Amino acid sequence: VSSCHKQDIQQIKGRIWLGVEWDDPQRGKHDGTYEGTQYFKCRHPRGGSFIRPNKANFGVDFLAAVKDRYGLNDEQDVQRGTENTLVFGKTVEFVGMDSIAEQQSQLNQLVDISVRECAVSHAGQKEEISRTCANIRHINLSRNLISSWETVTAIASQIQNLETLNVSENKMKFPSTSTSVSGVFSKLRILALNQTEIMWTEVLFCAPGWPALEELYLTSNNITVLERPDNVLQTLKLLDLSDNQLLDGNQLHLIAHLPRLEQLILRNTGISSIHFPDAGFGCKTKMFPSLKRLAINDNKISQWSSINELDKLPSLQSLQCHNNPFMDTEKNPETLRQLIIAKIGQLKVLNKSEILPAERKGAELDYRKIFGSDWLAAGGNWNPEKNKPSEEFLAAHPRYLSLCLKYGAPEEGELKGRQPLTLKNQLLSKRTEMVKRVPSSMTIQRVKGLLYRLLKIPGSELKLSYESSKVS
Template identity: 55%
Template structure:
C-alpha cells in the first residue's frame, strides 16, 4: 500500500485493518499538533455506519482487479528455480532463449481450465483491463465473489460480460450501488440461472430494474436486504423457480400477493421476516387457490406464526408438498406436527422429514378423534342427512368433514373420555399367534394397555427375528369370536382398540 490514491476513490469500498468501509471523503486535512499535513481518506466503517474515521491512504486496501485476485488464488506462485527454466525458440531466422516458457504455459492452461471459482474475501474491487478476463479464463461458469470490495453493479457487469457462459454468481456482502433506471438490455447475463445478492443493500425496485438483463434466471437469493415488495414483477422473473426473501422484516402478508402470480415459482423461503398470518382470499373453505400455482416447497422458520388458521390457509395451495415451519410459537406443542400433517392433505415432507403413509393415517385418525366432541357440539352427526356442522367449526377445521368421509365418522366409544386405570389393571395377558406360520408356537405375554402398536411390533420383531417394517398386527376379541380387528395405527395404544385380557394378537409377515 502507498500514499498514491487511485482515481475516483469516493464511494469505493475498501478494507482497513480487517474492517470494511466506504470512502466518503478524500483530501487534505489541516495539520494537527504532532502531525504533518498529509492526504487522508475519510471512511465510513461498515460496523459504525453513522460514524467514520480519517486514515492515511497507505493504511487502506483499495483491492485488486478480478484477474489479479484470481491468479493469487488459483495459480502457483513462482518458485526459486522458475527464472532458470528456459528453452530455445526460433523466431523468424533467429534462435532466442525463452525464460520460464513452460511454466507460463502451465499457468495459462490452469486458468483456461477453470469452470467453478471462489474468490470469497479476496479484496476484488474492479474488473480490470477490458478483455483480459475473457482471454485468460473463458470457460468460467460459476463465480463466488462474496465479501469483496465491489461497490457498483456496473463493475459487476464489466466482469460478467467477459464470462459468456456464466451460470451462477454470488455477490453477497458487497455493498453495491445499483442502477436506478432500467439498464440497457444486453446479453451480459444471458446464461445466468442463479444469482445471490444477500446483504448487498438492493431494493425490490432495483431488482425489477435489473431483472430484464436476467432472462433465464431460476434462483434468486435476497436475504437480509430490508426489502419491501412494492410492485408486481411484470414480464420479468417469469422463469424463476426459487426465491429467498428471508431476514427481510419489512415484508408482510399483503406484499406476498404481489409475487403470487409467478408461474414457475416452486421454492419460497420466508424465514425470519416476522410473518404471523397468510390469506388466499380467492379460495373458499376446502377449495384451492390460484395464487402461487407452482409452489411446492415453503420455508417459514423463525416467524411469529401462532394461529392454526395459518396452516389451514396453506392447505389451499394446489402444489404444496414440503413445509418447514420450525421455531414458531405454534410449533412448540407436542402434537403440533401431527396436527399440521392432518390439516394439510397433500403434504409429503414436514420439517425435512418424509411423511410416511402410516404416519399420515395415524395423524388423521388422531385429529378426527381429538376434535370429535367439538364436531358433534357444532352440529356434526354420523348420519349424513343430519350432519350440519356450523360455519365456525368448518372454518377452524376445514378438512374434518373430508376425514370423516375417509375414515368414517368417530363412534361414541372413541369419543369417551379415557378413565384412569389402577396399576394392577393396566397389564393385559395376551396370546400371540403367528397366523401364517402354523408351526410357530403360540406365545403368551403380559403387556400394558398403554403400550403403542409400534412398541408391540418392536417387541415382536425381537422375539420373532423379523424386521418391524414387515409385521402386520390384528387381534381377535374373546367377546367376538371369529371377528378380526386390524391394529392399523402404529401410534395408538392397545386400549384405543379396546384390547382386553384373554384376547389374541395375530401376527403376519
Template identity: 50%
Template sequence: MRVPDQTQPTTMHECLPSDAVGKRVACDGERGTVRFVGTVPPTAGLWLGVEWDNPDRGKHDGSHEGVHYFTCRHPKGGSFVRPKKASFGVDYLTAIRRRYEMEVQQVLGEEIQISTRTVEMVGFEAITEKQKVENLTDVALRLCEVSSPGPPNEIRNTTPHVLMLDLCGNLLCCWDDVMAVTEQMEELKELQLSHNRLRVPSNPTVRPRAFSCLRVLSLTNCALTWPQLLECAPMWPLLEELYASENDITELQKPNDVLQSLTVLDLSTNPLVDGAVLSIGELPRLENLNMSKTGLSTLRFDDAMPGCKTAMFPALKSLAVNSNNISEWSVINELEKLQSLVRLSCRQNPLLSQERNPGTAMQLLIARVGRLEALNRWTVLPEDRRGAELDYCKMFGLEWLASGGHRDPQQNRPSAEFTTQHPRYQSLIQKYGAPEDSELKKQEPFALKNQLLSESFSLLLSLIDTVHNARTQFAMQNADPV
C-alpha cells in the same frame, strides 16, 4: 452546522483515484464505501470518510466536532481513515494471477521429500495443465479485493470458459463494473455477489450479453431493497434461482415482466411486512420459497374459501417459514390452500411451542396440510399421515359434533366457524369415517413421537461423529511434522 472544508492537499490527493467518493475500500479486513474526501480540522492532512458495511467498525454518523461531513445509514456506521490505510483494490486479472497462477508456481517450486530421498514430481504437468487459468470453469475470488475489470477484452482472453464466478465480499461499487466482467464470460451460469454494495445501473439493459446465460444469482447481504432488485431484474432474463437474504427488503411489489423464470427465491432474514409475500404469488414457476426470519405472523389467500385451493403460487412445492411469529393455526390452514405444496419447514415458531408435546404439534401440522411429504426435514411416511389424520379426527370430534357435525351424512352440517378452523375435517371424515364415541378424546401420538425421537437420536449420533472426524482431521492437518 458548519460546512466542511473540502480542500485537498495535492501531495496526498495524487495517491487517490480521481473519483474516490463512491468507491469501495478495504481496511483491516473490513469493507466500506468512501463518502467523503478532504480535510477534517483541526487535524492536518487528507482523510477519507468511510461508511462501513459492518456498522460495528464505525464510530459516528459522519460528523466531527459539530461538522457533518457525510451521511450514514447507521448512526455509528462511519469513521475517518487516512488514505494510506485504505485499499482501493485490484482489477480482476490481477486477482486471478494472485489466486491461481501463483498457487501453481508455489506447488511446482516445492521439493517433495520422503525420509531422506527427494521424490520426482511425476504427473505434476497434468496438474499444471488443469490449473491453467484459461481452463478454469469455476473461479473463486471471494474476499480478493476485486474492484475493476482490468484492460478491455483481457478477461475474455484469460478466462473464457467460466461457468461459476464467486465475487463475494469484494470492492466492486456498481453493476456496470460487474457487467464489464461478466459480458466477457459468455457461458456464465452462476454468479455469487453476496456481501457487496452495488449501485443500480442507469440502464440495466445496456449490455444484454452480460448475463445472457445466467441461471443462479446470490445477493445475500447487499443492502438491497425490493424496488432496486426489480430495477436490476431486466438484466437477468433467464434467472432461475435468486438468493436475496439479509437485505433491506420490507415490502414486495409485483414483478411485472421480470423474474418470471424463477424457481427458487430466498428472502429470509428480511424485515417483511405482513402480507407482502402475496405480491409475488403470481410467479408462474416458483417452486422453492424461503421466508424464514421475516417476521411473518399472518397469511391469507382471500381468493379461496376454506377447503379450496388458491390460484396463487401455483408451482410452489417447498416453503420455509422458520423463526417467525406464527402463533395461530389459521396460518397453517391457509398453507393447505397451496395446490402444489409438499415440503414445509416451520421450526421455531410460537405455534409449535404452545403444544406441550412436540409430537402433537407435528401431527397437527401433517393433518392440516394434506399433501405434505416432508415436514421440518423429516419424511412424512404414509403410516405417519394415516396416524396423524385419525388422531386429528378424534381430537376434534367433540367440537365437530357440538358445531352441528353428525355421523349421518344427511344431517352433517358443521358450522361455518368450525369449517374455517378445521377446513380438512370434513374430507377426513369422508376418508376414514366419523370417530366412535369411545374414541372422542385427545390421543397421544406415540407412533410418530417415537419415530421422531429415534430419528433425532440417530441425527445426534451422526453429528457427534461429524464433529469427531472434523477435529481429527484438523489435528492431523496442524500437527508438527515428524
C-alpha cells in the same frame, strides 16, 4: 480485514484524509461529521471514520485476484522453472516445476472460480478476462470491495457462459431505473445478492437482464416492501428472502403469481400470518401454483389458521416451520407433528423429515377422533343429511369433513379429547382375560370401537396383535 467504502477526500488541519463508511458500523466513530462540520453522510449514525490514504487498500482487478488465488501470478511463474538447491553441500536440481506451472497456468480451463475475500474492486483491462478465462461458468465474488453493479456487469460481460454468480457481502449501488436488456447475463441461472443492500425495486430494475434466472438469493438486505414482478423473474424456481423484515404476510401476495416458483425461503422475515383470500374452505388457491417447498422458520406465526391456509397451496409438498409461536400451543412434539400433517393433506416432508403413508394415516385418524366431540358440538352429525357443522368449526378444521369422507365419521366410542401425558394415563392396570367373537368382516377401526366400549381405552392407545390358529 474490514471493508469500507470511500465517501470523500478531505484536507483537515493540513492533512489529507479519506472519509469512509464501514460495512460493519461497529468499526465506525461518527456519521461523517467532525468538529461540527459534516464532510460526508452515512447510512448508519456511527458507521463513518477518517483514515489516512496509506492505510487503505483500494483493491485489485478480477484477473489479478484469480491469478493470485490459484498461484498463477507473473512473479510466481518466473520462479517456477527448474530449481537448484544445496542439499548436504551438493547442488540438487528439482525438475518438474515447469510442468506444474504450465498445468496451473491453464487459466482458460478454469470453470469454477472463487475469489472470495480477495479485495477485488474492478474488472481490469477490457477483454482481458475473455482472452484469459474463456470457459468460466461459476464465480464466487463474495466479500470483496465491489461498490457498484456496474463493476459486476463489466466483469460478467467478458464471460460468455456465466451460469452461477455470487456477489454477496459487497455493499453496492444498483440502478435506480429500469436497465436496458443486454446479453451479459443471458445464461445466468443462479444469482446470490445476500447482504448487498439491494432493494426489491432495484431487483426489478435489474431483472430484465436476467432472462434465464432460476435461483435468486436476497437474504439480509433490509427489504420490507415487495412489488409485483410484471414480465420479469418469470423463470424463477427458487427465491430466498430470509432475514428481511417484511411488513406483513400480505406482501407475499405480490409475488404469488410467479408461474414457475417451486421453493420459497422466508426464514426470519417477521411475518405473523399467511392468508390466501381467493380460496374458501377446502379449495385451492390460484396463488403460488408451482410452489413445492416452503420454509417459514423463525417467524411470528401464532395462529393455527395460517397452517390451515397452507393446505390451499395446490403443489406444496415440503414445509419447514420450526420456531413459531403456534408450536408452543402443543407441548408434545409428536402430537404437534401429527396436527400439522393432518391439516396439510398433500404434505410429504415436514421439517426435513419424510412423512410415510402410515404416519399420515395415523395422524389423520387421530385428528378425526380428537376433534370429534367439537364436531358434534358444532352441529356435526352421523346422519349425512343433518351433518352441518358451523362455519366457525370449518374455519378451525377445514379438512375435517374430507377426513370423515375418507375414513368415515368417528363412532361414539372413538371420540376422545386430548389426554395430558401424566404418569397416571400411561400406567397399565391388571385386567382379567376377556373373550369375544367378532365377524371376520369387521374392520380394525370397529374392533377398536368395540374395545373402547369394553375397556374404556381410546383406540390410539391400544396395541393390537393377531395370531392365526392355522399353522403353516
